[in-house]
Amino acid sequence: MAEYKGVLILGETSDGKLAPITAELLGGGRKLADALGEELAAALLGSGIGNLARDAIAFGADKVYVVDDPLLEHYLTETYVTVMEKVARQVKPNILLMGQTAIGRDLAPRLAFRLDTSVSLDCLALSIDPGTKLMVQTKAVYGGNAQANYICEARPQMATVRAKAMDPLPRDDSRRGEVVKIEAGLDPAQMKTKFIQMVKEEVVGIKLTDAPVVVSGGRGMGEAANFKYIEELAKILGGAVGASRPPCDMGWVPASLQIGLTGAIVSPTLYIAVGISGAAQHISGMSGSKNIVAINKDPDANIFKVAHYGVVGDWKKVLPAFIEKVKELKG
Amino acid sequence: MEMIVCVKQILDPEAPPATFKLDPATNKAVPPPGIPPVISPFDEQATEAALRIKDAHGGTIRVISMGTGLLRDVVKKPLSMGADELYLIEDAALTDLDAYGTAYALAAAIKKIGKYDLIFCGRQAADWDRGQVGSGIAEILGMPCITVAKKVEVIDGKVRVERVVADGYEIIESTTPCLITVSNELGEPRYPTMRGIMAAGRKPLTVWTAKDIGVDPAQIKARTRLLKAFVPQIVSKCEIIEGETLEEAGAKLALRLREAKII
Numbered sequence: 093m094a095e096y097k098g099v100l101i102l103g104e105t106s107d108g109k110l111a112p113i114t115a116e117l118l119g120g121g122r123k124l125a126d127a128l129g130e131e132l133a134a135a136l137l138g139s140g141i142g143n144l145a146r147d148a149i150a151f152g153a154d155k156v157y158v159v160d161d162p163l164l165e166h167y168l169t170e171t172y173v174t175v176m177e178k179v180a181r182q183v184k185p186n187i188l189l190m191g192q193t194a195i196g197r198d199l200a201p202r203l204a205f206r207l208d209t210s211v212s213l214d215c216l217a218l219s220i221d222p223g224t225k226l227m228v229q230t231k232a233v234y235g236g237n238a239q240a241n242y243i244c245e246a247r248p249q250m251a252t253v254r255a256k257a258m259d260p261l262p263r264d265d266s267r268r269g270e271v272v273k274i275e276a277g278l279d280p281a282q283m284k285t286k287f288i289q290m291v292k293e294e295v296v297g298i299k300l301t302d303a304p305v306v307v308s309g310g311r312g313m314g315e316a317a318n319f320k321y322i323e324e325l326a327k328i329l330g331g332a333v334g335a336s337r338p339p340c341d342m343g344w345v346p347a348s349l350q351i352g353l354t355g356a357i358v359s360p361t362l363y364i365a366v367g368i369s370g371a372a373q374h375i376s377g378m379s380g381s382k383n384i385v386a387i388n389k390d391p392d393a394n395i396f397k398v399a400h401y402g403v404v405g406d407w408k409k410v411l412p413a414f415i416e417k418v419k420e421l422k423g
Numbered sequence: 424m425e426m427i428v429c430v431k432q433i434l435d436p437e438a439p440p441a442t443f444k445l446d447p448a449t450n451k452a453v454p455p456p457g458i459p460p461v462i463s464p465f466d467e468q469a470t471e472a473a474l475r476i477k478d479a480h481g482g483t484i485r486v487i488s489m490g491t492g493l494l495r496d497v498v499k500k501p502l503s504m505g506a507d508e509l510y511l512i513e514d515a516a517l518t519d520l521d522a523y524g525t526a527y528a529l530a531a532a533i534k535k536i537g538k539y540d541l542i543f544c545g546r547q548a549a550d551w552d553r554g555q556v557g558s559g560i561a562e563i564l565g566m567p568c569i570t571v572a573k574k575v576e577v578i579d580g581k582v583r584v585e586r587v588v589a590d591g592y593e594i595i596e597s598t599t600p601c602l603i604t605v606s607n608e609l610g611e612p613r614y615p616t617m618r619g620i621m622a623a624g625r626k627p628l629t630v631w632t633a634k635d636i637g638v639d640p641a642q643i644k645a646r647t648r649l650l651k652a653f654v655p656q657i658v659s660k661c662e663i664i665e666g667e668t669l670e671e672a673g674a675k676l677a678l679r680l681r682e683a684k685i686i
Binding site: 166168169170193194197198200201202204205206208209210211212213214228231232233234235237238239240241242243244245246284285286287288289290291292293295329337340341342343347348350353354361362370371372373375379383385386387392394396397398399400401402403404405406409410411412413414416417418421422 | 434436437439440441443445450452521522523526546547549550551552553554555557558559561562563566567568569570571573583585586587588589590591592593594595596597598601606607608610611644645646647648649650651652653654655657659660661662663664665668669670671672673674676677678679680681683685686
């Protein structure tokens with residue numbers, strides 16, 4: 093165990109820049125490294141990403157391991173796990189962190205099994221136990237009804253971190269750090285999977301996770317056509333349209349609108365939930381919202397436990413009147 | 424196509440949150456009275472994904488479920504939906520396993536079944552939300568794993584999967600055998616028909632212990648330890664807006680939000 097030292101984070105890149113999760117992981121990783129008195133390093137995998145090592149150092153990395161190879165241009169489990177296994181066996185980190193992103197949630201479990209260790213996914217918080225010096229991993233369980241603290245008995249101790257759960261450090265271009273190149277060493281003839289293409293979904297209007305206002309509909313909307321009220325209200329308030337899981341599963345709205353534990357996690361200034369009962373997994377996706385308004389005909393609906401303002405009643409009567417008054421107030 | 428689907432029986436995640444209670448002694452949820460357990464919803468979608476392949480290409484779907492206190496009505500649902508055979512691993516020594524132990528035991532059962540082109544799992548169990556067992560089984564069996572699938576097709580002997588990513592989806596192709604974890608974006612799983620439910624009663628059901636699948640529970644070393652589970656205290660203070668009519672309440676809600684400078 094003693095030979096495993098330091099905190100290593102897997103940085104991600106997008107459009108030729110560091111993705112926001114990278115600076116967040118460095119910010120959170122820095123706290124853990126400091127609590128242990130150990131070094132913080134970042135690994136960057138991709139094609140043509142060598143120049144981004146400098147940015148990782150500016151955001152807190154003491155060392156950056158760069159694996160730059162055309163075969164790493166698009167994420168594939170088998171290439172990334174092969175490379176990260178090589179990096180982890182060379183670096184021997186005490187702690188290895190990734191973001192709970194499309195890459196992290198796929199790569200971390202496979203890598204944990206490959207390295208004979210374990211990982212906790214989608215952690216809300218990480219801390220070092222002052223007694224044992226082990227990393228305590230806190231995550232939501234039971235769909236968000238509860239939380240649990242875990243520790244890892246093996247090394248490296250692994251976790252994926254929810255986006256925006258950790259704060260980046262302020263960028264400091266005067267920071268110094270070391271850049272280490274590692275060869276990917278991949279054999280294309282051995283590959284069993286192939287990246288065909290990525291299909292971007294058309295986002296009409298504001299991106300859900302960036303919107304200052306989100307108006308969401310649930311099963312109570314009754315049918316796809318009724319989402320026109322949600323869309324109208326979102327438009328007037330300058331916000332985005334969201335949904336709980338049932339409207340997505342039933343095909344009333346695209347699945348990309350799903351807000352919840354396995355969907356989008358949002359924290360807008362205003363969240364309006366219409367016909368949403370407030371299942372724990374949905375609450376997990378929006379409980380960080382500053383002001384929560386709920387309209388539901390069930391007075392016992394769980395959504396009222398997290399809402400700040402609510403109307404108990406059929407949205408068919410409440411919502412149109414609400415929309416009219418909002419239009420009037422906005423002039 | 425020889426297919427295997429792994430399903431888990433869990434406490435109903437759709438049970439009203441007000442009924443949720445944690446037992447501090449066991450760190451587990453207390454079964455809410457009167458609400459029967461169910462198959463984890465993502466596992467139903469995993470079953471649906473396999474059934475769609477069977478509809479298109481034919482084949483056999485073998486379902487595995489590991490646990491204790493498995494209710495036959497619950498774990499037979501995939502058979503009622505159209506799967507062909509059910510294998511239960513029921514052994515008190517195989518409880519409270521971490522992701523590694525679970526994957527290890529399920530992989531052993533899969534090896535005992537021996538025939539598989541495609542293995543389907545839910546992306547995560549809707550109780551502990553670990554999200555790793557599928558990837559773990561694939562690593563142990565030495566096959567590719569594609570996670571968070573919303574569409575699965577077999578084309579020219581290869582499997583083509585649309586997997587959900589942040590801004591859309593990716594299309595990944597893999598050789599078989601391959602393990603796929605399925606997400607709810609796949610769509611609603613089919614409802615069992617009356618005929619399906621009756622046919623399920625006649626389909627083969629095999630029950631195994633740890634010994635039957637060649638697993639010695641004492642040899643499974645846990646890699647993760649649960650320290651404690653807890654319910655975070657939420658102090659709720661919802662201001663309910665009322666009116667003579669619901670329309671009036673709606674209008675007053677807007678005024679209240681304006682007053683609070685929220686809109």
